[in-house]
Amino acid sequence: xxxxxxxxxxxxxxxxxxxxxxxxxxxxxxxxxxxxxxxxxxxxxxxxxxxxxxxxxxxxxxxxxxxxxxxxxxxxxxxxxxxxxxxxxxxxxxxxxxxxxxxxxxxxxxxxxxxxxxxxxxxxxxxxxxxxxxxxxxxxxxxxxxxxxxxxxxxxxxxxxxxxxxxxxxxxxxxxxxxxxxxxxxxxxxxxxxxxxxxxxxxxxxxxxxxxxxxxxxxxxxxxxxxxxxxxxxxxxxxxxxxxxxxxxxxxxxxxxxxxxxxxxxxxxxxxxxxxxxxxxxxxxxxxxxxxxxxxxxxxxxxxxxxxxxxxxxxxxxxxxxxxxxxxxxxxxxxxxxxxxxxxxxxxxxxxxxxxxxxxxxxxxxxxxxxxxxxxxxxxxxxxxxxxxxxxxxxxxxxxxxxxxxxxxxxxxxxxxxxxxxxxxxxxxxxxxxxxxxxxxxxxxxxxxxxxxxxxxxxxxxxxxxxxxxxxxxxxxxxxxxxxxxxxxxxxxxxxxxxxxxxxxxxxxxxxxxxxxxxxxxxxxxxxxxxxxxxxxxxxxxxxxxxxxxxxxxxxxxxxxxxxxxxxxxxxxxxxxxxxxxxxxxxxxxxxxxxxxxxxxxxxxxxxxxxxxxxxxxxxxxxxxxxxxxxxxxxxxxxxxxxxxxxxxxxxxxxxxxxxxxxxxxxxxxxxxxxxxxxxxxxxxxxxxxxxxxxxxxxxxxxxxxxxxxxxxxxxxxxxxxxxxxxxxxxxxxxxxxxxxxxxx
Numbered sequence: 001x002x003x004x005x006x007x008x009x010x011x012x013x014x015x016x017x018x019x020x021x022x023x024x025x026x027x028x029x030x031x032x033x034x035x036x037x038x039x040x041x042x043x044x045x046x047x048x049x050x051x052x053x054x055x056x057x058x059x060x061x062x063x064x065x066x067x068x069x070x071x072x073x074x075x076x077x078x079x080x081x082x083x084x085x086x087x088x089x090x091x092x093x094x095x096x097x098x099x100x101x102x103x104x105x106x107x108x109x110x111x112x113x114x115x116x117x118x119x120x121x122x123x124x125x126x127x128x129x130x131x132x133x134x135x136x137x138x139x140x141x142x143x144x145x146x147x148x149x150x151x152x153x154x155x156x157x158x159x160x161x162x163x164x165x166x167x168x169x170x171x172x173x174x175x176x177x178x179x180x181x182x183x184x185x186x187x188x189x190x191x192x193x194x195x196x197x198x199x200x201x202x203x204x205x206x207x208x209x210x211x212x213x214x215x216x217x218x219x220x221x222x223x224x225x226x227x228x229x230x231x232x233x234x235x236x237x238x239x240x241x242x243x244x245x246x247x248x249x250x251x252x253x254x255x256x257x258x259x260x261x262x263x264x265x266x267x268x269x270x271x272x273x274x275x276x277x278x279x280x281x282x283x284x285x286x287x288x289x290x291x292x293x294x295x296x297x298x299x300x301x302x303x304x305x306x307x308x309x310x311x312x313x314x315x316x317x318x319x320x321x322x323x324x325x326x327x328x329x330x331x332x333x334x335x336x337x338x339x340x341x342x343x344x345x346x347x348x349x350x351x352x353x354x355x356x357x358x359x360x361x362x363x364x365x366x367x368x369x370x371x372x373x374x375x376x377x378x379x380x381x382x383x384x385x386x387x388x389x390x391x392x393x394x395x396x397x398x399x400x401x402x403x404x405x406x407x408x409x410x411x412x413x414x415x416x417x418x419x420x421x422x423x424x425x426x427x428x429x430x431x432x433x434x435x436x437x438x439x440x441x442x443x444x445x446x447x448x449x450x451x452x453x454x455x456x457x458x459x460x461x462x463x464x465x466x467x468x469x470x471x472x473x474x475x476x477x478x479x480x481x482x483x484x485x486x487x488x489x490x491x492x493x494x495x496x497x498x499x500x501x502x503x504x505x506x507x508x509x510x511x512x513x514x515x516x517x518x519x520x521x522x523x524x525x526x527x528x529x530x531x532x533x534x535x536x537x538x539x540x541x542x543x544x545x546x547x548x549x550x551x552x553x554x555x556x557x558x559x560x561x562x563x564x565x566x567x568x569x570x571x572x573x574x575x576x577x578x579x580x581x582x583x584x585x586x587x588x589x590x591x592x593x594x595x596x597x598x599x600x601x602x603x604x605x606x607x608x609x610x611x612x613x614x615x616x617x618x619x620x621x622x623x624x625x626x627x628x629x630x631x632x633x634x635x636x637x638x639x640x641x642x643x644x645x646x647x648x649x650x651x652x653x654x655x656x657x658x659x660x661x662x663x664x665x666x667x668x669x670x671x672x673x674x675x676x677x678x679x680x681x682x683x684x685x686x687x688x689x690x691x692x693x694x695x696x697x698x699x700x701x702x703x704x705x706x707x708x709x710x711x712x713x714x715x716x717x718x719x720x721x722x723x724x725x726x727x728x729x730x731x732x733x734x735x736x737x738x739x740x741x742x743x744x745x
Contacts, residue, residue, distance in 0.1 A: 032067045035069070038078065041092070044185055056069055059265075073087075085250065092246075094245065098289060099154070108246035109248065109258055110286055125228075125237040129203075129736050142167050144176045145178045146177060149192050150183070152184060156386075158202060164295055178199075179198075265282075368470045370391070370467075374463075389441050401422070408438070429463050433451075436450065448477055460485055574606060582641065583599065596639070598638065604645035604717070605717070607717070610718075630659075639657075640653075649715065649716060650716075653710055
C-alpha cells in the first residue's frame, strides 16, 4: 500500500471508535430507548425487514436499555433520512456511504462479511449479464447501442462498478447505449433481462445465485459478459471487487452506544440466527473505503460530481505571478540545496536499508514479537507472531491486542484490560517477565506462553508503548508432564522393587498370625470333638484367632496402600500413620537383623501436608538403609523415627546407631547410581531426594563415624483441627514427647 494511502487509513482508523475495543457498555437508561437502523432496501422493503430485523433483535438482546428496529430506505430516501437525523445508524452500499461520510460526517464502525460461513467474504463486485441465447453479445464492447438496465444511479454494485468497467472497454453508458433505464431493485433488473424487456443488465454479486437458489430464475438462462475468475471469490462477477457494506453511525449518535454496537457486531457468531436470516457470516473491523472514493472520483459521481479537472493552463492563468516567483525561487534554491538533497537521499536510502534489516531481523527471530502504543493498539508484528496466533499482521495492527488475543485467562475467566501486564508496562514504565500466561489464536483456541514486556521510548525518552517478546511453551509443558508421569512410574516401580526385596520378612510377618490362627482353630475343634469344650474356653480361643487375623489384616492393608499408585495431590497426613506403616513393613527384617525400631513424635508435630505414599517410601528407604548398615555391628543396634515441631515446619529424622557414612562428601549419596552397598543400585536415595524436593524441602544427612547417621527433612505443619482421615486412629495416642514405643529384635 502506498505510504500516503496508509497514512490516511491509519488516521481514519484512529479517528473512529476502535471496533475491536471492549468499550464500556452504553449506560442503561431508565426506559428502553428506541434506536433506528436505516437499511438500504435494494431488494424491496419486505425482503429487507426479513433479512435485517433479526440483526436489530440481536443488538437489542446484547445491549441492555435499547430497542433496535429496522427502517427500510430506498435509494432516494437514504440521504434525507440521514440529513434529518431520523435514524441513528445506517447500513448502505459503499457508494452511498462515501457520500454520507463526505456530506454528513457519517463514520463506519464495522464491515459486513457476506455469504455463508464456508464462503464468507468482505468484498463484492458487479455482474453484467444477458440471456444465454444472445449470440450478438459476447463482449462488453457489444453492449453499444443495446437496451441496458441497472438498479439505481447511486447503486455501487448495481451500476457504478459496471459504469466504470464499460468505460474501460470503450462504452460510455450515458452516450453509447441504445437505452439506459433503472429498475429500482436488483430483482427487477434480473427479471427484465430474463423476460427480454431489456437486452442486458447489471446487479451486484450474489443476486443471481440467491434468486436461483430461491427458484425464481434458472442460471442456465443467463450469460455473463466480461466474466472474471478469482479463486478467492467464487460468485459470478464482471468488475473489480470493493469493500462490502459498512455499518455506520451518525455524528449525533452517542459514542458509548456506537462502541457497544461495534463490539456486539464483531462478537456475533457466524452461525447466529441473525447472520443466517441475513445470509451473512458476521462482521469484521471497518475496512478501508478509499478504493470506493477513487472510483467515484474517476466517474465524477457524488460527492465528487462538482469537481472539474484543474489543468496547468488554469494554474498559469490564475496564479501566474505566484508561479513565476516560485519558479525563480526554486531555481535559486536548487543550487544552494543540491548538496543537502544528495545527503538527504543517502540518508533516506540508509534509513530504508535499516528498516528492511530491522524487519528481516524481527522476522528471523523464532519468538513472537509485537509492539503496542499507549492505546493498546498493535504497531508492528513479526512473522513468528503471525504463525503462532494465526492472526495476520494487518488484522492486528491498529487494533487492541488485549481484546483480540489476551482477553481471557487460562481458566476461562475474563481478563480485565486494566490487569494486562502489557498495558501495565507502559503505564508504570517498568519491564516485567510473565512466566505463565495464555494467548488466544484466531481460531478460538488458546496456548500457554511466557513473555517479557519492555517499555518503548522515543528520542526524548518518553514512553510511547510496549514491545512484547513471547514464546509458545506448549511443548515444554507436555515434556514436563511426560517427565512427571515417568517419574511417578519410576517411583511406583521402586516401591514394588523394595517390597520384593522385603518379601521374605513380610511373608514371615504374615505366617506368624496365620499359623496361630490355624493352631488355635484346630485346638478348638479337638476340644469340641472330645466333649471338653465350654463357652469360656471357646470364647478365649476365638478371641485369639480374631486378634491374629486383625494383625495379618493390618499388614496386608499397609502393603496394599503402599504399593498402589498415589494421587498427585497433597493433603494433611498424620505422622503417626506414616511411622506405623514403616514399622509394620520393616518389623520382621529389623527383628532378623537384631535392630530395635523406635518412634518419637513431639508435641504439635502430629500432622503435616504431604503426599502420604511418597513420604512413606522415603522413610522406608531410609530405615532399610539404616538396618542394613548395622548388620555386622556388634554393639547396640537401634533406629529411631523422630518428628518434632519447628515453627511452621515439622522436621522428620531417621537416626541410627550404625557405623556412619565414612569419609567423603555425604551429598554425593543423593546422586543417581551412587551407593555404599556392594549389591546396591544407587537409586533409592536419589528418588527419596527428588520426592522431598517435590514437597518443597531438602533431604540432608549428618554422620559421625562410629556413632551413627541421621537423615532428616522438613514438611509443612498442619493444624490437626483441620481434620485428617486416619487408617488407625489409635496410633495418635503415641504422639507425645515420651513415646518411645517400638519393635525390638
